Amino acid sequence: MSEEVSATLDTFKGQNLSWEFKGGIVELRLHRAPCNELGSVSLDEFERFVSALERFENTAHALIICSELKAGFCAGADLRELYQRSSTMETAQAVRGVRDFLERIHRALNRIDASPLTTIAAVHGVTFGGGLELALACDLIIADKTARFAFPELRLGLIPGFGGIPRLKRDVGNAVIRDLLLTGRSFNATKAQQAGLVSQVVGEGEGLRAARATAAQLGKFDRRTVAVAKQFIKPIPYEELQREIDIFCDLFSRPAVQAGLKKFVESRDAQPYLP
Amino acid sequence: MIGGIPDKMVFMPTADETLDEILNLAAAHFKVPREKLSPDDDFFRALGIDSLQTLDLLTKLENHFRVELPDYELQGVTDFRTLAGKIQARR
Numbered sequence: 299m300s301e302e303v304s305a306t307l308d309t310f311k312g313q314n315l316s317w318e319f320k321g322g323i324v325e326l327r328l329h330r331a332p333c334n335e336l337g338s339v340s341l342d343e344f345e346r347f348v349s350a351l352e353r354f355e356n357t358a359h360a361l362i363i364c365s366e367l368k369a370g371f372c373a374g375a376d377l378r379e380l381y382q383r384s385s386t387m388e389t390a391q392a393v394r395g396v397r398d399f400l401e402r403i404h405r406a407l408n409r410i411d412a413s414p415l416t417t418i419a420a421v422h423g424v425t426f427g428g429g430l431e432l433a434l435a436c437d438l439i440i441a442d443k444t445a446r447f448a449f450p451e452l453r454l455g456l457i458p459g460f461g462g463i464p465r466l467k468r469d470v471g472n473a474v475i476r477d478l479l480l481t482g483r484s485f486n487a488t489k490a491q492q493a494g495l496v497s498q499v500v501g502e503g504e505g506l507r508a509a510r511a512t513a514a515q516l517g518k519f520d521r522r523t524v525a526v527a528k529q530f531i532k533p534i535p536y537e538e539l540q541r542e543i544d545i546f547c548d549l550f551s552r553p554a555v556q557a558g559l560k561k562f563v564e565s566r567d568a569q570p571y572l573p
Numbered sequence: 574m575i576g577g578i579p580d581k582m583v584f585m586p587t588a589d590e591t592l593d594e595i596l597n598l599a600a601a602h603f604k605v606p607r608e609k610l611s612p613d614d615d616f617f618r619a620l621g622i623d624s625l626q627t628l629d630l631l632t633k634l635e636n637h638f639r640v641e642l643p644d645y646e647l648q649g650v651t652d653f654r655t656l657a658g659k660i661q662a663r664r
Binding site: 332333369370373423424443444445446448481482483484486487488489567570 | 624625628629631632635636644
């Protein structure tokens with residue numbers, strides 16, 4: 299089925315993500331196997347979603363982002379696509395391509411972050427790198443107990459590039475950020491809740507139900523008041539986000555990154571996210 | 574404390590008990606007959622799991638044993654017995 303056939307005013311079914319607006323709640327579902335890696339097709343569809351968001355904001359009160367895949371919420375950037383594209387280019391051209399991709403995804407995530415809707419990431423399983431950054435753009439993270447969170451970017455000689463550090467700094471203490479970033483280890487849902495990253499931990503397979511129940515509760519409040527409160531509570535660190543792009547691009551130009559990407563893409567290791 | 578004995582002395586399972594629990598848990602979760610799993614098996618091969626499922630196993634173990642297992646401590650660990658030792662050291 300083509301995108302055009304499957305798109306209506308309130309629903310969209312794309313290759314990698316779909317959305318539906320029903321009962322005041324917009325649900326954005328990720329469904330790109332194996333674990334919703336974010337590449338160029340996903341970005342196109344995210345941009346399409348963000349364009350549709352304004353229309354929903356006039357009538358909806360909540361946005362839920364979730365995954366339809368058993369493996370998890372999202373394993374982050376599509377490193378295979380990144381490696382395949384960048385390895386055939388001159389360094390300067392590859393860095394320009396990466397900067398363009400990052401600026402586009404930042405615009406999309408900043409728009410979700412700034413939405414007057416209350417936004418909930420309902421996560422399970424692997425929530426790594428760009429997947430965690432997507433969740434961090436939301437107001438609340440509801441995790442089922444299978445969820446694992448990590449920022450393994452240092453293994454590639456990089457830092458998170460989709461807004462992860464500025465948004466983490468907004469939400470949790472610096473010791474937690476150092477632990478996540480500098481060790482590259484993963485936190486389970488309980489640990490993530492103790493760290494202040496996750497608002498609710500629920501049983502396996504219960505994340506979406508809990509997110510819907512939370513969204514229904516939010517629908518009882520005055521939408522205008524919620525929007526004003528959110529704007530006051532959750533400032534968007536635009537300057538740091540821009541700085542993150544600059545640092546990422548600077549690091550990306552080093553040969554160590556291509557070597558790290560190659561190692562990851564070719565790895566058959568059980569823990570390829572570790573160096 | 575129970576009767577003057579510290580709780581850990583009363584409830585601390587032995588390494589063999591921890592190993593047995595891991596084998597039972599892995600068999601049930603990945604639907605592999607328990608009798609086909611041995612302490613020195615390569616668990617990736619015995620369970621037929623990939624990198625995403627390895628994370629799933631890590632989460633199951635942490636939740637079950639109520640311990641934190643930093644991923645890097647398990648790097649290079651491939652058999653159930655060594656895994657049990659890592660968990661036992663954090664109980």
